Amino acid sequence: MILNKKMVEITGLYGHIWFKDRRSRQALMKIALLTMFIIFATILSPLNGLTSSKPEFSSDDFFQSAGELFKQNKRASAKQFQSFIKLYPKDRLVPEAEFMVGECFFSLDPTSSEALKKFQSVVNRYSSSKQAESASLRIAEIYYNRKDYSKALDSLEKAETRYAKGYLQYERLLLKAQCYIILQRFEEAEKILTNLVSKQQAYEEDERFNYIFGLVNYQLGKDDLALKNLEEVDLPEALLFSSKSLVRLKKPLLGIEKLKDLINKYPETSLQERVNYLIGEAFFAAKDYISAIHSYERFLQFYSQSSLIGPAIYKIASSYLEKGDYLQARSSFQSFLQTEPKSEFAPRAIYLIGESFLREERFKEACFAYGDMVSSYPNDFYSPNAQFKLGWCYFNLEGFQQAKSSLIKFKQLYPDHPLLPEVELLLGNTLTELKLYMAASDAYQRVIDQTKEVEIREVALALMSRANYLGE
Known part of the structure; x- marks a missing residue:
């Protein structure tokens, strides 16, 4: 009798597992004995009834050995659970074994198609089992991990209908809220989380709950509430969003302290690059432009390949502008335009070059910059300002x-x-200089009609009287 391919794979796989501790070696020995028993049982079973068609080991022992193997080798564990299902197709543990096969594949790859098929099989074939509810959650998680959030939400809705009072209701609602966050449906996420805490205040002690609710509150601009949630969370991301909330609350120096804590506490986090950039942002918000320039320059030194290089150069230039060093500001803006000619900030860089000249009352040079901006980017947010200036x-x-x-x-x-009221006011002044007094008077009247600001209306009224007098 020749061993089939499946048997060779099983024995070969076990032969390459190395266990360091005694308990694991004992588990391996037990698994190896069970496996060899299955092999010999399979070989000898056709020989005139010389051996029983069923192994002498109990199904519970076999299932337990597969579970022990799960901690060490997921692929081997999956094969062991699959063998269990073949040997004991009517055993009470089959639904759990099916689920565990999916769990093995899910542990290896949280987007696994094999895992998805297994979990769907559990839901369809064993819908009344405890594992069916767990499998339904895993299905939604797989779609979430694949970034297919609409399918994840659809799966969660179906599970909620089927297991309305199930033991995983909390997990489903948290995942649903996470989907809403990514889809920027923050109000819906907030509603879910508020309902949860109204039913069970103990959720407020859960770190995951606080982190998700903190993100929602941050996105909704509820920074005080976001800080309250995020203070309960021991994650680098929590410190990051706490810092951003503090900056928005006009407490940038406290935000900087949060960012420095993040750097020191989580030196290996992938957020290090972003955090070092945000330190410059926080100093800029604090109007400490010298420290902002220093922070951005340090960022450029340590992260020369970062996608944030362009924005950092732009903010260095903006810092020089706010600091009143207009020559250095223009030099930095020009450097930015050479580095990032297609950046979304390019139009504003040109606009701010014009601003630097305007602040120095170098009107001719400012005209060139503003004219370049409106002709090159007529639909940009700052184009109206450039046209007015x-x-x-x-x-x-x-x-x-x-x-x-x-x-x-x-x-x-x-x-x-x-x-528009300011444009009409300036137009009135221009027409007055051109001695077009009636047209100027009309422009001032439009100012009065268009604005409710008392000061501007009073100025327009006085200028209109002057224009009418000069036009007589």
């Missing part, structure tokens, strides 16, 4: 016709923009 620079250069054209173009491009 282009008109302002021309006005200060006494280029009143160019100022008029720029301001009228603003009105055509952005008819509902919040800056």
Whole structure:
């Protein structure tokens, strides 16, 4: 009799397992004896009834040995559980064995198709078993790990319908909340978590619950609540989001302390790169621009291949601008534009070059920068501001016709923009300089009609009276 391929695989696999401790060696010996018994039972069973068709070891012993093997070698354990199912197809432990085969594959790969098939089999074939509810949760987890969140949610909904009062209800709801977070459906996640804690306050002691609720509160802008949740969590991510909440609460120096704690407490975390960048961000928020520049430059030194290189150079330039070192600011913005010409921050870098010239009252150079910005990026968020300031620079250069054209173009491009009252006010001043007093008076009237700000209305009214007087 020749051993079949399956038997060779089993014995070969066991032959390569090395166990360090005595208990594990004993478990291995027990598993090896069981396996050899199965092999010989399979070989001898056809020979005229010389041996029983069933092994002498009990099914419980066989199942236990497969479970012990799970801790050491997942693939070998899966094969052992599969052998159990073949030998004892009607045993009460078959549903659990089927589940454990899936669990072995899931442990090796949390997106495993083999695991998914096994868990689906448990749900379909043994729907009334305890393992069916566990398998249904694993199915949702596999879809979650595959980033197929719609299927994960669908699986969770089906499980909730089938096991409404099951023992894994809490786990299902937490996973559901995690799906909602990734899908940016934060209000729905908040509703789930609020309902959970209203039913059982003990959940507030659960670290996972606090971490998930902390993320939801952070995303909803509820920073005080986020801090309360995240303080209960011993994770680097919790310190990261605590820091970001503190910065938003206008406490950037406390946020920096959180980031430094993260670096010291979790030196091996993959967040180190991001954290070192955020230290610069926190100093910038604190208006400590010298420390911000130092932090960003240190980041560039240690993370020269980072995807955050461009943003770091941009923030160095912004720090110089806020610090009043306009020459260095322009140099850094130009460096950024050379490094990241297609960055989403490129339009604003050009805009801020214009700002640096404007602050120095170098209106001609500012005109070039603002003109470059509006022609290159007409749909950018800062284009309306650049168009308005282009008109302002021309006005200060006494280029009143160019100022008029720029301001009228603003009105055509952005008819509902919040800056419109200021544009009309400047247009009125420009038209007054051009001695077009009636048109100027009309512009001032539009200011009065468009704004509710008392101060601006009073200025417009005074200028309108002046224009009407000059036009007489």
